[in-house]
Amino acid sequence: MGKTIIILGAGTGGIVCAHELRKHLNQEHKIIIIDKNEYHFFYPSLLWLICGWRTPEQIQTSLEPLNKKGIEFVQGEVVKIDRSNHLIEVNGKHLNYDYLVVSLGAELNKTSIPKTETIFNFYCLAGAKQARAAIANFKKGKIAVLISALPFRCPAAPYEAALLLDYFLAGKNTRKDIDLQIFTPENLPMPTAGPVLGRSLKQILEKRKIGFNPNLKMRSLDGSLREIRFEAERVESFDLLLVVPPHQPSPLVNQAGLAGETGWVPVDPKTLKTKYEKIYALGDITAIKLPNGKMLPKAGVFAHYQAEVIAYNIAHEINDSPMRKEFNGRGSCFLELGYGRAGFAKGNFYASPEPLVKLYQPGKIWHWGKLFFERWWFWKWF
Ligand SMILES: Cc1cc2nc3c(=O)[nH]c(=O)nc-3n(C[C@H](O)[C@H](O)[C@H](O)COP(=O)(O)OP(=O)(O)OC[C@H]3O[C@@H](n4cnc5c(N)ncnc54)[C@H](O)[C@@H]3O)c2cc1C
Known part of the structure; x- marks a missing residue:
């Protein structure tokens, strides 16, 4: 049957x-x-x-x-x-x-994200669309990328967002007038992938003059004062905020x-x-x-x-067949860096005692890989 x-x-x-x-x-x-x-x-x-x-x-x-x-x-x-x-x-x-x-x-919990003209949830289509217009008109001041809580989807995405913004703003000749900062509760970028990858990514951010502010847990956001309040009484201001909302x-x-x-x-x-x-x-x-x-x-x-x-x-x-497969914890991801380049991380997350993840030398090829993958995705499934 x-x-x-x-x-x-x-x-x-x-x-x-x-x-x-x-x-x-x-x-x-x-x-x-x-x-x-x-x-x-x-x-x-x-x-x-x-x-x-x-x-x-x-x-x-x-x-x-x-x-x-x-x-x-x-x-x-x-x-x-x-x-x-x-x-x-x-x-x-x-x-x-x-x-x-x-x-x-x-699901994205949007209740802690005030609706203002300077705060954008770039993790959904509507929010990303609004962010796009605001970023295009932004000339001077401080842009913050905030990871509001853990866990969140795609550990690389907020870092890629900051690196792509850096490239985009440089192309518009406004980067010199814009301070770009990342705030996160993590101790290193992409901590599950291990300290070597995290430190490499941190160095890339430093070279590009993108501030990396770790170990900061958001308590609340004030839309009118344009402030992020963290635990331990730290307060940071912004002119434009790209936020990864809490996931549930x-x-x-x-x-x-x-x-x-x-x-x-x-x-x-x-x-x-x-x-x-x-x-x-x-x-x-x-x-x-x-x-x-x-x-x-x-x-x-x-x-x-x-x-x-x-x-x-x-x-x-x-089908009454004894054949079975197992998920082995392996995975890979492109890491967009801007300037037509990307990194590529690949590894085994089920490896013991720690995941074994390698970050390949960044280059144009990985960026092309990501472009190709987007095309392939729509062609393959739709
Ligand atoms: C900016 C960004 C960049 C990313 N880049 C990468 C990347 O480069 N590489 C990578 O590996 N991952 C990336 N990710 C993460 C990746 O997109 C997610 O991990 C992935 O989509 C998870 O797949 P899923 O099937 O579990 O859930 P989803 O793809 O989120 O699908 C869940 C579906 O369930 C539907 N749904 C939810 N509730 C209901 C309901 N009650 N009734 C009916 N339907 C419902 C939703 O509409 C949705 O279509 C990125 C994510 C973001 C936000």
């Missing part, structure tokens, strides 16, 4: 999982993907968008074409995971599943009994199985503890590889 696999969230991991399932399963089995948005958008390009090198239209695409690829797309906000009855509630209907893949990503898991996973102590979903690090039969979770919504006690960073590359493993294993179970 045909099985139904429901995927919650058509972001990075959900999209890959749906396609991989379709590849391995015949049409007798139904694959349903649900997302509250009509469009899928490619997060890494938000950084190019804030500098005006992309338009919002160029970095998003409709999810409707999935229906022509044997994947049923349902647009609607999931309001309940009814685990005991194997049902998903969406658009006032109840959809039945045999297997469930939870790929709901991370969807309350749905807690209601469904899938969440762990931190609210994120604990999964088997290799199989991505939750504690419940036939329910898997992947990507940003998961909590995976590494051998060194830190958590696996929230990054698209991991969501992607995890999705492949989940799809392969579900399909082979349905």
Whole structure:
């Protein structure tokens, strides 16, 4: 009898999982993907968008074409995971599943971010679009990039944002009049990737005269005084602020009994199985503890590889095949530096006792790699 696999969230991991399932399963089995948005958008390009090198239209695409690829797309906000009855509630209907893949990503908590003309949440499309206009008109003063809380998705992105801004402002000849500062609760950039990579990135920031202010936990933001208040009574002013808002898991996973102590979903690090039969979770919504006690960073590359493993294993179970795959903690990322160059970090985050991550010599090739990957992403899945 045909099985139904429901995927919650058509972001990075959900999209890959749906396609991989379709590849391995015949049409007798139904694959349903649900997302509250009509469009899928490619997060890494938000950084190019804030500098005006992309338009919002160029970095998003409709999810409707999935229906022509044997994947049923349902647009609607999931309001309940009814685990005991194997049902998903969406658009006032109840959809039945045999297997469930939870790929709901991370939510941005915007309540601590005042709405003003100088503060921009560049981690979402609307905020990045507004930031783009403000940055284009900014001539003089202090731009701050603030990581407001941990964990947050893409450990590299705030640093890339600062480096790309540095390049963009230099091109407009305004960089000499603009102080660029990063504030973060981390002790080094991208700490999970280890101290060597962190120190290399810190040196790059120093060379580019971008201030790196570590170990600072945001307490509050004052939009009218244009001030960031940190714990330990430190206050920093800004003229324009790009903020990474606090991230939080969807309350749905807690209601469904899938969440762990931190609210994120604990999964088997290799199989991505939750504690419940036939329910898997992947990507940003998961909590995976590494051998060194830190958590696996929230990054698209991991969501992607995890999705492949989940799809392969579900399909082979349905097809009565003993073949299984495991997620091995490997991942890589481009690190945009501006001036047409990028770095490339690659490694094994499951290595013990510490992740083994190598930062390759920055160059043009990695920047081209990132440009190519953006094209490939839309071509491959849509
Ligand atoms: C600026 C920026 C740059 C980045 N650059 C990189 C990079 O270079 N490399 C990299 O590896 N990662 C990068 N990332 C991180 C990467 O985009 C995420 O880690 C990745 O998208 C996580 O995939 P996911 O499938 O877990 O979640 P998401 O891609 O966030 O997908 C979750 C989906 O669930 C949907 N959803 C949520 N709640 C509901 C609901 N109740 N009902 C229906 N649908 C719902 C959302 O609409 C969304 O489409 C970047 C992120 C940012 C913000």
